[in-house]
Amino acid sequence: MAxxxxxxxxxxxxxxxxxxxxxxxxxxxxxxxxSASGSRLAKDEDVLAExxxxxxxxxxxxPERAADGVRxxxxxxxxxxxxxxxxxxxxxxxxxxxxxxxxxxxxxxxxTTIELDGVVYDQTDPKDQLILCQLGVxxxxxxxxxxxxxxxxYHHGKVADMGKKDAEREAARNAMGGRFGTxxxxxxxxxxxx
Numbered sequence: 001m002a003x004x005x006x007x008x009x010x011x012x013x014x015x016x017x018x019x020x021x022x023x024x025x026x027x028x029x030x031x032x033x034x035s036a037s038g039s040r041l042a043k044d045e046d047v048l049a050e051x052x053x054x055x056x057x058x059x060x061x062x063p064e065r066a067a068d069g070v071r072x073x074x075x076x077x078x079x080x081x082x083x084x085x086x087x088x089x090x091x092x093x094x095x096x097x098x099x100x101x102x103x104x105x106x107x108x109x110x111x112t113t114i115e116l117d118g119v120v121y122d123q124t125d126p127k128d129q130l131i132l133c134q135l136g137v138x139x140x141x142x143x144x145x146x147x148x149x150x151x152x153x154y155h156h157g158k159v160a161d162m163g164k165k166d167a168e169r170e171a172a173r174n175a176m177g178g179r180f181g182t183x184x185x186x187x188x189x190x191x192x193x194x
Contacts, residue, residue: 003046010041011050015059103136114138126151 006027013023020038029037041047108115112123116137121128123138126148132138133145140148162170176182 003050007041007044007047008050010038011047011054012059014042014047014051015054101136107137125155127156 006029009027010023013026014020018026020042021034022038024034024038024041025031027041103116106116114121114123114128114132114137116132116135121132123129123132129138129140129148130145130152133140
């Protein structure tokens with residue numbers, strides 16, 4: 001097959017450093033079939049020849065951002081992907097630390113209870129322990145978290161759907177009321193002084 005615009009765009013994207021999938025999307029292929037198209041185009045002889053000629057010519061176009069949000073690799077002068085990811089993780093962990101510190105400062109400890117933003121949590125309750133750990137007020141180790149998770153069913157039963165018999169009883173109670181429902185029996189008069 002001869003070179004067409006899509007193959008040429010794919011070759012240019014590969015020279016810029018995009019993966020097969022990202023290069024296929026940048027070349028205009030559907031995102032659903034981009035992986036297969038990219039793999040097929042990467043093996044195409046015309047595309048391989050075009051990539052070699054672009055590298056020989058020193059083609060290094062500025063990275064573009066595709067319309068559907070495919071990330072383009074940054075030029076070599078910028079941070080590598082691993083360092084950029086580490087920087088993002090460090091920034092997010094710093095913000096989480098600030099949130100946890102703010103929660104610890106707002107918490108009021110009274111014996112076994114902790115009050116945070118008007119809500120009272122009991123430190124002996126495993127559910128409250130996990131909530132406080134999630135909010136960053138308490139720091140629990142892995143063993144304490146596992147123990148709290150295993151104790152949850154004993155302190156807080158699962159909320160299940162109403163059983164068949166319970167549903168029938170509830171329907172009978174509702175049917176007894178209303179305009180045409182049966183009257184309640186009179187209260188017993190035994191032992192009452194008039």
